Amino acid sequence: MRSLVGAAACLLAAALLAPAAAQPKYGPGVSDSEIRVGQTQPLSGPASAYGTQGRIATAFWKMANEKGGVNGRKVAMIVLDDAYSPPKTVEQTRRLVENDHVLAVVNSVGTPTNTAVHKYMNLKKVPQLLISTGASKWNDPVNFPWTTSFYPSYEMEAQVYARYLLQNQPDAKVAILYQNDDMGKDYVHGFKAGLGDKAKAMIVAEASYEVTDPTVDSQVISLKASGATVFFNIATPKFAAQAIRKTYDLGWKPVHLLASVSSSIGAVLQPVGPEKAVGLITAMSYKTPGDPTWDNDAGMKAYLDFMKAYYPDGQPADTSNIFGYSANQLLLELLRRCGSELTRENLMKQATNLSGMQMPMLLPGVTVTTTPKDFNPFRKLQLARFDGTSWNLFGSIISAQ
Incomplete structure (x- = not known):
């Protein structure tokens, strides 16, 4: 009798523990239905040509959400204008982190602008992820473990x-x-x-x-x-x-x-x-629209179809569009890899453990690799x-x- 009671107790304990173990882990900006991320872009100002990356991000997530989002969750991409002005970047980034409570700030443009919030993001332990600048300072896992770039050094x-x-x-x-x-x-x-x-x-x-x-x-x-x-x-x-x-x-x-x-x-x-x-x-590091080399390339066809359907006012040959598109493709994959553990810590873990990842718009032989000790994503280029x-x-x- 005691053994039956003991067995029943064990089964009850297991039943109680199982749901808890399976419960998803969420960080700020995440719910059962939504993942909230953001970025700052020079939609105006002296570097406004780069602002197209913000429009690409909005268009990309419209497409991705129509196709089901990430593991059943829609992604809300909040794009704010910083006019390529560091003080404005500080203001807008603080809004994303403290008011909008985003999971991460992703693919923001500019060396001086990202520099202005570099320490803030790392002190807050908020991913400053896939930023659009190739300055050497972004590859500093020891002192700035929450910052990675998505641009060749x-x-x-x-x-x-x-x-x-x-x-x-x-x-x-x-x-x-x-x-x-x-x-x-x-x-x-x-x-x-x-x-x-x-x-x-x-x-x-x-x-x-x-x-x-x-x-x-x-x-x-x-x-x-x-x-x-x-x-x-x-x-x-x-x-x-x-x-x-x-x-x-x-x-x-x-x-x-x-x-x-x-x-x-x-x-x-x-x-x-x-x-x-x-x-x-x-x-x-990327394929160029209009180059006949890529006329029958699946990645190029998908990119051009996306531009036509979701960003018809954008220019496919604009490199900012190509990099913005690719950065958001990578973000989509990173969020998928997070599974049900959608936390800032796990997102950084996924972003800093990429091994020879091939992406549709990168040149053959150019891949994305990161390690916990080396955040530099690109190792090869072609003239x-x-x-x-x-x-x-x-x-x-x-x-x-």
């Missing part, structure tokens, strides 16, 4: 250009235009590191600009006067376009290296005049040259290692 990209010059134009004279912030300085640092002992001899001029400057015309004039045969254009879209146009107008014909942050055909090269951009060289219509890949995939 600026330093790595600059080293790719340096290797190209050392192999093909070792006697080049290089002039550099850069934005005077962490983004621009990371590119310059990586470029000099890539050139190594030859940096002092090869770099003949440098000029910086502030994001509040009206133009960079005077900087380009002074760089041309240096006698440089290579122009490394490290500028955000508005200023990159000005530099391309001024270089053309001056009749200066250097080898023109363009930082990938401004390689968008739709947002930069078409407005400035494609004929003025012929011959530009950039580094790429491309603009022919007046599209970017043409050349050479082979180049590893950062």
